[in-house]
Amino acid sequence: MTITTQVWDIALEGLTAGYGPKVVLENISTVLPGGKISMVLGGSGCGKSTLLRQIIGLSAPMEGKVLLGGNDFFAMKDAEFRRMRRRMGVLFQDGALLGSLTVGENIALPLREHTHLKEAEVQEIVLHKLSLVGLAHTTALYPSQLSGGMRKRAGLARALVTDPPILLCDEPTSGLDPISAAQMDALLLEMRERFPSMTIVCVSHDMESVKAIADHVLVLHEKQVIFQGSLHNLQETTKPYLLQFLARAPMREEEQGASYPLSEATRAHMHRELELQ
Amino acid sequence: MVTVPVVAVGRASLAFVGEMGAMLIFLLLGMRHMCSSTKQLQRVLRQVHVIGAGSFFLIALIGLFTGMVLGLQGYYTLTRYGSVGMLGSAVALTLIRELGPVLTAIMVTGRAGSAMAAEIGVMRISDQIDALEVMDINPYAYLVSPRITACLFVFPLLTAVFNVVGILGGYLTGVQLLGVNQGVYFYSIESSVVFADVAGTFIKSVFFALTVVTVCCYKGFFANLRQDGMGPAAVGNATTSAVVLSCVLLLLVDYVITSVLL
Secondary structure, eight states: OOOOOOOOOEEEEEEEEEETTEEEEEEEEEEEOTTSEEEEEESTTSSHHHHHHHHHTSSOOSEEEEEETTEEGGGSOHHHHHHHHTTEEEEOTTOOOOTTSOHHHHHHHHHHHHOOOOHHHHHHHHHHHHHHTTOGGGTTSOGGGSOHHHHHHHHHHHHHTTOOSEEEEESTTTTOOHHHHHHHHHHHHHHHHHOTTOEEEEEOOOHHHHHHHOSEEEEEETTEEEEEEOHHHHHTOOOHHHHHHHTTOOOOGGGSOOOOOOOHHHHHHHHHHTTOO | OTTHHHHHHHHHHHHHHHHHHHHHHHHHHHHHTTTSOTHHHHHHHHHIIIIIIHHHHHHHHHHHHHHHHHHHHHHHHHHHTTOGGGHHHHHHHIIIIIIHHHHHHHHHIIIIIHHHHHHHHHHHHTTHHHHHHHTTOOHIIIIIHHHHHHHHHHHHHHHHHHHHHHHHHHHIIIIIITOOOHHHHHHHHHHHOOHHHHHHHHHHHHHHHHHHHHHHHHHHHTGGGOSSOOHHHHHHHHHHHHHHHHHHHHHHHHHHHHHHHO
16 A cells, blocks of 8 residues: 655755764765665764754754755745654654653644544544554553553654654664564564655664665764665675674774773772672 | 952853843743644643642642741731731731742742653653654643643632632631631721732732743753753753742742832
């Protein structure tokens, strides 16, 4: 079943972004292709989530453009900017469900705010979306009553409730056990099958997840894009950092920065204090 | 070296004035959406319940004891001057003109204002406010406006409750315990309290409502920008700072309004 016809490419042109004076991403130009699952990879603190915040429109770039379907997101007038935002579904790291609302109310929120659907229709959609993520039995529960994995799935249901053509996920599998992570991957693949025109962008550093679902991969390192292309191309790379990343190899000693050895006397004292001896 | 303290005071003053300006803009942004949709009514009613109904018994209790203490203190003070007949007037005017609105506002700040700052602060650090934005739900309209509207209703009502219960507290100690004539007690209230006093109490409570709701929502809303902590610590600091600043500003606003009304 196809729900939208337009495929939304996400293009970044000379994007420089950061917080205050601190630059996290510098002069990045890339395209995240529409209708595919793009995975943004990189080490912790390399700017993956910052990139996502730019695409969502939560932070404006210091320089450069974010183009959605060819239109400059941050140059849009307020009404058009808001209309564009409604075309996005976002899954935050911990789901970001509103704690004062039940799961059902959370999923229904965008529909109740932006549509004049009858309550029965809203309930039907909510149940459908929750059943897609296997949580149809949780409508009356509060987010605090769910496990981390369930909160993420409920967050995904909320992100999908308006059938958005663009789905953005911030670390969808982080903190999940292998079975829940595989379930989340399967859900994203199912979304791609159900909605072939949907552009899905996931920020992650979970290589298993990348291997399972990625059509397109973008790797960030030291403020720059150091790789963009298919998973197949990534696996054939010869770049040292990428090889290290793919092989889960630890940093070399010279890359780790300053070293502070612990004296034996301090260690022995600590153990005595902790009654380990 | 000599200029260091002066520079520090200057910086702190500029920061304070800047923050006051930011809070005023925050309040205006919140007020802009007070009547933006019919869905606001439900949110307002929920906040009226949380802020108003939840604080009712506390306010009544504090009002009762405040009135009782005023009755006791007033009785022994007025007895010295042979003016014990003015006890009702002393209790009522003290409550209506000053203690009612101020103590109500401080109590609501401690109970509901701190909860407001903490709840919104937690929403900020757990990405819930960002989630509202990306769902194209204006966080000012969703979180701030209903609280402003609710406070504008609730503060005057709770102040009225405080005043009435306080006068009854004064009656309990003055009349029932210390033997002041009941008719004299109520007659002195009736003859001394004028419409301007009652209007003043409500005017003060409206300004106090705006002060408390603005400070508490603002501190929570921008908990992520604090320099003195991150994550849960930022929420804790934001809550403390909201309560302290609210109380200080309440007394400042009280002085200004009193000097204008008198």
